[in-house]
Amino acid sequence: MKLSYRWLQQYIDLDLSPSELAEALIGLGLEVEEVEPLGTDLKGxxxxxxxxxxxxxxxxxxxxxxxxxxxxxxxxxxxxxxxxxxxxxxxxxxxxxxxxxxxxxxxxxxxxxxxxxxxxxxxxxxxxxxxxxxxxxxxxxxxxxxxxxxxxxxxxxxxxxQGLTVPDYRLEVSLTPNRADAASHIGMARDLSALLDRPLRRPEVAVPEPGGEAARQVQVTIDAPEACPRYVALLVRNVRIGPSPLWLRQRLAAIGLRSINNVVDVTNYVLHECGQPLHAFDFDQLIGGRIHVRLARAGEQFTTLDGKTRQLPEGALLICDAERPVALAGIMGGENSEVTDTTTNILIESAYFDPSTIRRTSKALGLQTDSSYRFERGVDAGLQRWAAARAAQLIVEVAGGEIVPGVVDVQVRSFEPRTVTLRLPRLAHVLGTEIPSGEVRRILDRLGFAPKPEGEAFRCTVPLYRPDVHEEIDLIEEVARVHGYDRLPMPEAFTVPARVPDEPPAQALRRRVRTLLAGFGLREIYTNSLLPREVVRRFVPASGSDHQTDAPHLVETLNPISAEMAVLRPSLLPGLVQTIVYNQNRGQQVLRFFEFGRVFARTDRPDTPVPGFAEHEALVIGLSGPHAPEGWDVQPRLTDFFDLKGLIETLLDTLHLSDRMALVPAESPEPTVAYQMNLVADGRVLGTLARLSDALQEAYELRAPLYYAELNWDAFAEIAHPAQQRRYRPFSRFPEVDRDLAVLVDRDQPVGPLLETIREAGGELLRHVGVFDLYEGERIPSGKKSVAFSLRFGADRTLTDEEVDARLEAIVRELERRFGAQLRR
Structure with a gap:
């Protein structure tokens, strides 16, 4: 928001320089980004x-x-x-x-x-x-x-x-979404009134009562009461459209607005004065002298003031006359009813529009205006008649004409102010200091909360321009920011715990895995948890044609900031792919990344914190490009699936999880991958290892295949935690026995299940098993392959050959029973 230093002085006595004013606003929680001089003192x-x-x-x-x-x-x-x-x-x-x-x-x-x-x-x-x-x-x-x-x-x-003072200064103020009340010069002056303890000067306006001649000439009907609870219309006749006077042009120029004509300039002036958006219609262009507020129908189009014909989203709020739309409510007027040089009669619109309705339409059309900026945040629901009367008064001043007596004020829902109690002991406890009750009362009164003493508390009526204040803690924040955070004393002593608190097991495991992955040469990344809908669709199988059924488990945001942030990520994979592409396009070759982050989905489970939605932490690991940088002694090869599998197996070994988790081939890989293995524990899939599909690799123009692993970290940590408790086990004082075993199996038989079977059949005596040879060719039957394993047996005593042979025979029998394996002699 842009603020004029000289304009602000109309509403409060300021003896602060522009830079001091900026510091004061920052202290009030209003971030000032820039103070720009707009001229000199004009001496000479x-x-x-x-x-x-x-x-x-x-x-x-x-x-x-x-x-x-x-x-x-x-x-x-x-x-x-x-x-x-x-x-x-x-x-x-x-x-x-x-x-x-x-x-x-x-x-x-x-x-x-x-x-x-x-x-x-x-x-x-x-x-x-x-x-x-x-x-x-x-x-x-x-x-x-x-x-x-x-x-x-x-x-x-x-x-x-002429009522003008130079030089002026423009302050660029960045407002948080909750401070809609500060989006005007009077709103800013109200905060400064509380800070400086000086009276706020609002312009004197004669506000007409509902009815009168205006109500006989204009008919207003509202068919969308949830989207438009209140609509005010006021008539001014016999105006003369022309250039605005110098004072009005200067006020608008000071905040970066271009002068259009005297009537439109007044509506812009009042908007930035009090925060209530207005719109001026050429009354003679409104068919039937009627205003009809309704929702847009599917496929409806409308031509706005900028000359663009827009396809309206269903549910957009429209202002219509007796036959056609004449304005896109809260955003922009229509070309068919704009004020022109020939206009003589004006209808002033001053309404309250539902913030979510305006925000949804504004984002869908990619169209934000000064009006939508304020309606999206919530305007003062009690200001509509005052603002319309203020505009009418100024229009008569700068453009002549007469105000038609009375006003149309249609309210389909009343707005009742909330009451909130602020307890002084609670205020002192939260802030760590006692603020005199007189100062607390003064601050709340200047801010418009009308505090009434009730013992050691104040009963406050929350004004309608503060929709962000709901609870006692909100009032405490109001007192604290005006009193000054820098004035809150530092405590004389701090309570320090006698011991360092224990680190939660899941956090300790995450920290350890981070360290391990960084040691393996991977870089940690952080990607956005909000993604474009079309990006997510590439990675999620579709189940229908409508965007609501493409992926029914997706979590879509109701009012996305932009189309780039429409869906909460169901997976960390899209962010990883985008990071790979970004680095690849900037000349990086060895791409090895990992990320911890939360993912989101819809669910039918009744035990989730938010019914219908579930989230969990995930870990993604991605490898692409050469397996190592090129060097004088290294001829790098492209990373392959076994690099990823080896990294995961090494991670499991280091975490003592090899005997609790296994990698098994997926029976039905996802359509987004070329091939896939699952990480399984106790019959539960904890994650997947895969190569990205050729279609996605081509769509993202990846120069090398991407191999990735994505784990459900919450489930993984739950199983992994017990294995992290380290116990001492002395080295065996007895010799261990090494044996080799080679078997013939079908060529397409994965080795993982063979290893699992050997571990089970080997029992407690089997200390280690590994693959040391894989052979196909001469003396091997067609369609078969030879797999050779190294086995190590041991116990807390000296083993006999008979015991080891018995274990080997049991292993061979089990391999033969499950996989038709034949012992190779």
């Missing part, structure tokens, strides 16, 4: 009269002017403005005057005017445009003053007589 600028204008002999676009400055001989001035003419009253910067002028790069820099020659002709000053004086951004021509402007009079004094 006087009012002159152009006596003569003739062409410059050496430049086609320049003219030579003789200007009377009210003292002495007229001075020559070279001017490049297209609208300069003899007889005009103008503002002239005399030599020695410093102005803020825009350079070729668009930056405003201080420039001192000097007597000089321009294309061979002497120029003793500069006839100024509005932007050069800091009055607006208009540089289309020089500022032409009214005929009664006194020649030779200092221009600053003339402005003061």
């Amino acid at each position: 600028v006087v009012i002159g009269r152009v006596l003569e204008v003739r062409p410059h002999p050496n430049a086609d676009r320049l003219t030579l002017c003789r200007v009377d400055l009210g003292s002495g001989e007229p001075v020559p001035i070279v001017c490049g403005a297209p609208n300069v003419a003899a007889g005009q009253k103008v503002a002239v910067a005399t030599p020695g005057t410093t102005l803020l002028l825009t350079d070729r790069e668009g930056n405003r820099q201080p420039v001192t005017i000097r007597k000089t020659k321009i294309r061979g002709e002497v120029s003793e000053g500069m006839i100024c445009a509005e932007d050069e004086l800091g009055l607006s951004d208009d540089h289309s021509g020089i500022l032409v003053l009214p005929g009664d402007a006194p020649v030779g009079h200092p221009f600053v004094e003339y402005l003061q007589q």
Whole structure:
């Protein structure tokens, strides 16, 4: 939001400099990003009269002017403005005057005017445009003053007589979404009133009562009461559309707005004055003199003021006349009812629109305006009639006309203010200090909460412009920010626990795995938990054509910030792929990443914290590109599936989980992968190891295959935790026995299940088993392969050959029974 320093002074007495004002607002919790000067003190600028204008002999676009400055001989001035003419009253910067002028790069820099020659002709000053004086951004021509402007009079004094003060300063303030009340000059002044303990000055406005002649000329019906609980309409007749007066143009220019005409400028002025968006209709263009508020139908289109025809989302809120839409409620008016130079009768709209309805439509259309910015956050539900009356009063002042008596005020839902109690002992406990009750009462009263003492508490009525205040802690925050966080004393002593608290087991395991993965050469990444819908669809199998049934377990945001943040991620894989692509496109080759993060899905389980939704922490590991950087002694090969599998097996070994978890081939791989293995424990799938499908690899233009593992970390940690309790086991004082075993199995038989069977059949005597040879070829039957295992047996005694042979025979029998394996001799 943009704030004008001089404009703000209309509502509160300020003796703060612009930089001090910025510090004060920051202390109130309002982040000030920039303070920009909009002009200089204009010392040296006087009012002159152009006596003569003739062409410059050496430049086609320049003219030579003789200007009377009210003292002495007229001075020559070279001017490049297209609208300069003899007889005009103008503002002239005399030599020695410093102005803020825009350079070729668009930056405003201080420039001192000097007597000089321009294309061979002497120029003793500069006839100024509005932007050069800091009055607006208009540089289309020089500022032409009214005929009664006194020649030779200092221009600053003339402005003061018009109610203007220079120089002005623009403050760029970043508001948090809950502070809709601060999105106006009066709202900002209210906070400063509490901080500085000075009265807030609101303009005096005669607010008409509902009914009267206006209610007989305008009919308002609301068919969408949830989206539009209140609609106010007020009529002004016989206005004259034209340019706005200088004071109004300057106020709007100070906050970066372009002047349009006197009526539209007033609606913008009132919006930024009090925070209530308004819209002015050409009343004669409203068919039937009727306002009808309804929701848009599927496929409906509407042409907005910017000339664009927009496809409206179903459920968008429309303002219609008797036959057609005339405005997109809370966002932008329509081309068919805008105020033009021929307009004479005005209908002022001042309404309360539901924030979620406006936000949903604004995001769907990608169209945000000053009005939607405020409606999305929630405007004051009791301000509509005041704002309409204020606008009507100003329109009559700047455009003439008469206000039609009465007003139409249709309310389909009343807004009752909440009451919240603030206990002084609770305030002192939370803030760590006692604030005098008189100061607490003053702060709450200045902020509009109307505190009433009740013992050691205040009963507060929450004004309608503070929809963010619900509970006692909200009032405590209000008192704290105005009192000043920097004034809260530091405690004299801190309570320090006598011992370091134990680290939660899951957190300790996560920290250990992070360290291990970093040691394996992987880099940790953090990706966005919100993704575009089309990205998620690539990774989630579709089950229908409608976006609601494409993936019924997806969690979609109701009012996404943008289309890029429409769905909560169901997997960490999309973020990993995007990170791989980003690094690949910037010349990185060895790509090894991991990420811990939460994933989200819909569920039918009744035991979740939020019914219908579930989330858990996940771990994703991704490998792509060469397995190692190229070097004089290394000829890198492309990473393959066995690199990923080996990394996971090493991780399991290090965590003492090899005997509790197993990798088994997936019976029905997901359509997003080329092939897949599952990590299984106690019959439960904890995660997958896979290679990304060729279709996705091509879609993302990956130059090398991506191998990834994604684990349900919550489930993994639950099983892994007991294995992390380290117990001492002494080395055996007895020799261990090594044996080799080779069997013939079908060529497509995975080795993992063979290893699991050997471990089971080997019993307690089998200490270790591993694969040391895999052979196909000569002397091996067609369709078969030979797999050789190394086995190590041991016990807390000396084993006999008979015991070891018995275990080997049991292993061979079990392999033969389950897999048809044949012992190779």
